Amino acid sequence: MKLMRVTDPEKVLQIITAQFEPLEKAVICLEKAGGYCLAYEINAPENIPGFNRSTVDGYAVTAKETFGASEGIPAIFDNAGEVLMGQTAPSIKPGQCCLVHTGGMLPKEADAVIMIEDTEVTGTTVQSFNQVAPGENVIHRGEDLKQGDSALKQGHRLRAPEIGLLASLGITEIEVNRRPRVGFFSTGDELVNYNQPNLKPGQIRDSNAPALLHLARQAGSEAQYGGILPDQFAIFVEKSRAMLEEVDLLVFSGGSSVGTRDFTARTMQELGRPGLLVEGISIQPGKPTLLANCDGKPVLGLPGHPVSALNIFKIFGKAIIDRLSGHKEKLPLPTIKATLNRNIASRSGRTDYVRVKVENSEEGLKALPIFGRSGMLRTLAEADGLLVIPAEKEGLSAEETVEIIPWD
């Protein structure tokens, strides 16, 4: 029997980056830009802010006229009026000040704002019991962004702060890398659609499809489901080829038997060049994973066991979607820290993904490993996340602090 040639998980991620390219560009409106990656560098078309603004409620003044002011010897100003929000500030003359609200424009003669707490008003006279330095309580024209400055680099993913920044610049249409389309097929003659109410002996419902579609959408792709493919090579290849024309990533899920894997691997070889790149990953669960490059498009063969299929798609499926989306960030996944409640064994040379429940206790968060075969979805639904035991470790000890990647 042929042994499976396995690849390191880190190496698989490198292969994904090396083999596949970000998709072509598309223009989208700002309201829908969240999650997309910029296809170009954006330079600020104007200054932000466009005028000198007060950061407090107070009186705009020429700073040097406050020098020496104190509780005992206040500086005295004549109140020249109020800056109305959204309007040009009035002028002030020497010895004058002007009421300004947070965010309001400074008169062109003013270079600082005295906080209202430091003043006392009698009629049109304003006393300042404090001195201010030039620039104090002012955000200057162009201080956030100068016209022409780089605002966001190519590949930057658009989160809420970026959306706000682009809105402040009045940029409402943005060039991004197109979002990937992902197509899913299920395989295995034992599978029936999950909406089938009654099962015959030997049948099981295709539970991977809706779970994977959800994961793919969460990862920022448009996901579609092609149904359950029969174990007949000609039909399998024909349907796969048709789907691959429509999508940017094709995913097979189902059957973990050697026969089904061989079948999927043969299909991958038919679909394009160079074909199969990875025929197993040194990871548990999830070892029998296939990855191919079929004429530039990634094709992923997931293991059939539900726990393995979801774990693998969460890590490697998402990595492919990120790559196609033009995502450049290379930060690790965020984790929750907890104390392990027992020892866990692990084989050196293999990365282990352990399902973990996280519980609050008086001594802080506890990580409780959940054991159970990778066919058992209940064990994954009980888990708050995954604990990764790196290949070089031979297990973990009780009371160790561990980091858990949450299922979200």
Next chain:
Amino acid sequence: MKLMRVTDPEKVLQIITAQFEPLEKAVICLEKAGGYCLAYEINAPENIPGFNRSTVDGYAVTAKETFGASEGIPAIFDNAGEVLMGQTAPSIKPGQCCLVHTGGMLPKEADAVIMIEDTEVTGTTVQSFNQVAPGENVIHRGEDLKQGDSALKQGHRLRAPEIGLLASLGITEIEVNRRPRVGFFSTGDELVNYNQPNLKPGQIRDSNAPALLHLARQAGSEAQYGGILPDQFAIFVEKSRAMLEEVDLLVFSGGSSVGTRDFTARTMQELGRPGLLVEGISIQPGKPTLLANCDGKPVLGLPGHPVSALNIFKIFGKAIIDRLSGHKEKLPLPTIKATLNRNIASRSGRTDYVRVKVENSEEGLKALPIFGRSGMLRTLAEADGLLVIPAEKEGLSAEETVEIIPWD
């Protein structure tokens, strides 16, 4: 001048839980159930799996007939055929075995599966060079879930594993707590819509609205924007009241001036009982935050500075959305660990949110604090996340390991 009464961030989260209730129930289909929380406990309507399944490719046997088998003295079986996937397994007689694939059904007489690697086939004779225990390489009927067992508890949030579990049970319609509708108003006469190309002096674009709408949708709500409200009390109250009838959470963003805050606070008192609950949070940036309960509906007044508004909505707006959605999980937010590259000062008694950039270096991940006023969106767009300095700390030292909440 009146001092702002501030509330602890932890206390604000407790107020949110105590004052507001999950929304009413709704029925949704499984395909769209991701992110919703279960409004009831789900018991398994059937066994999962529904039959004894093989977890490997091999030969189904009666385990005791393999006892004593070894490399030198194999156990010998007559091959009674093959279990076809999705079909009832054939019967086997004493001395017989049956080829079964991963996921296939076991014959009712078989109680174990010999792995194919441990066998050799000659014609219809199968030699087993290994013994198997009863139950070995088998997942039993009901082993994942027994009919009638609790599959998922009320309040459980539906992620990919839960969607898979429900699909495996054939449950395609689910009762959940309805998703909250969130309405946003911007306030401040200096604001103009962000799609306005040219600004007059003193005007700025309403950059908070699109950023907050994105955050609210990410947090699992349906978000709508009501526009920019003028600073006229009667109109302000009338428009707010109309919006509050349509939504489950009303959010004001804009103006940080004392006048604007007072205005928003007065509106909240008009909208319903008991009215204002929080008139400031001991947090930096984000202190001038308002929270009210208006006849059972939460109304949130965000600080006007963009960085503050986004931080506060990310933490407290999301907490309100989670509460209304029926979310019960109380795990901390996941973080990225990194080493701080410099000292940061912080005032004791106040929780500080510091913008941080995370960079890869030879010694691992480095956390680089980004300083800048809370009006500056660029500083937030440059940041990978937030570093929280708890109220009891008086700053952090260079080389400390810190945890960063990523902006996603």
